[in-house]
Amino acid sequence: MNPTVLSAQAVSRSFGKHQALRKVSLEVRRGERVALLGASGSGKSTLIRCLCGLESTDADGGRIEAFGQLLQAKGRISPEIRALRRRIGVIFQQFNLVGRLSVMHNVMTGLAAEAPLWRALSGRYAEADQARALDALDAIGLAPQAFQRASTLSGGQQQRAAIARVLLQGAELVLADEPVASLDPQSTHRVMEQLAALNREAGMTLVVSLHHVALAQRYCERVVALRDGALVFDGPSSALTPGFLQHLYGTAAADLLHEPGTDASVNDSRHLALAA
Numbered sequence: 001m002n003p004t005v006l007s008a009q010a011v012s013r014s015f016g017k018h019q020a021l022r023k024v025s026l027e028v029r030r031g032e033r034v035a036l037l038g039a040s041g042s043g044k045s046t047l048i049r050c051l052c053g054l055e056s057t058d059a060d061g062g063r064i065e066a067f068g069q070l071l072q073a074k075g076r077i078s079p080e081i082r083a084l085r086r087r088i089g090v091i092f093q094q095f096n097l098v099g100r101l102s103v104m105h106n107v108m109t110g111l112a113a114e115a116p117l118w119r120a121l122s123g124r125y126a127e128a129d130q131a132r133a134l135d136a137l138d139a140i141g142l143a144p145q146a147f148q149r150a151s152t153l154s155g156g157q158q159q160r161a162a163i164a165r166v167l168l169q170g171a172e173l174v175l176a177d178e179p180v181a182s183l184d185p186q187s188t189h190r191v192m193e194q195l196a197a198l199n200r201e202a203g204m205t206l207v208v209s210l211h212h213v214a215l216a217q218r219y220c221e222r223v224v225a226l227r228d229g230a231l232v233f234d235g236p237s238s239a240l241t242p243g244f245l246q247h248l249y250g251t252a253a254a255d256l257l258h259e260p261g262t263d264a265s266v267n268d269s270r271h272l273a274l275a276a
């Protein structure tokens with residue numbers, strides 16, 4: 001069995017009186033592709049932010065380890081977080097690129113953790129590093145856009161540039177927070193394919209929060225589902241039938257069953273044929 005790369009034990013996080021996460025526990029093993037599923041407001045982003053140490057848990061809010069090392073416990077982020085973050089690539093819904101900088105420069109920030117600070121700030125990277133960045137862009141089909149400003153890219157292209165950045169970073173674990181939420185259906189599938197390729201070809205472990213069951217089923221073998229901040233399902237994505245989702249989510253299930261840009265639901269063979 002592959003080693004555990006991520007472990008969350010009884011993770012809780014409140015904002016004022018609102019409990020966004022309620023004792024969520026999960027373990028992710030190397031090489032897994034895990035979809036984090038849940039309706040809007042169920043706690044997916046909060047969990048991802050806690051898992052990468054961008055958000056602290058409540059003071060009595062459990063413990064998170066990455067690669068067998070403490071990432072945070074009892075609301076305190078580990079002093080070793082910088083070293084851990086080098087191994088964790090994070091992809092956000094809102095691309096997080098600097099629009100006025102070139103695509104290449106944005107991708108090179110994936111090296112910021114290993115480059116001296118002056119170099120990261122000035123954007124003057126060694127030729128060998130530039131070659132690596134071009135390779136990463138080439139791998140995701142964006143080499144022709146390497147020297148364009150990031151702001152001139154489409155949403156799908158920007159998200160693929162963010163993928164190139166984690167590729168260059170050499171992340172072992174990728175946490176992607178609704179990376180396709182603002183994309184059209186075609187870009188959605190392209191981005192999801194490329195995330196799956198990172199997993200298949202570069203061996204990265206992938207945890208990706210998604211809003212739609214069809215995407216989770218197509219691209220991830222395991223689903224962790226949240227409802228109102230609590231973990232309500234952790235198992236094979238194939239087990240998520242519409243009936244079971246109805247049971248888990250009640251009326252909110254309809255929101256999760258429809259893939260963006262289609263009228264199809266998860267059990268609809270037309271949709272599956274289209275996606276194939």
Ligand SMILES: Nc1ncnc2c1ncn2[C@@H]1O[C@H](COP(=O)(O)OP(=O)(O)OP(=O)(O)O)[C@@H](O)[C@H]1O
Nearest residue numbers: 015018020038039040041042043044045046047211
């Ligand atoms: N910084 C914050 N301050 C106050 N409340 C917050 C904060 N961050 C999240 N919340 C609340 O915590 C709950 C979970 O939010 P979260 O963003 O994690 O959900 P989500 O499942 O990612 O939702 P979506 O799919 O809409 O992005 C929501 O009720 C949200 O309003």
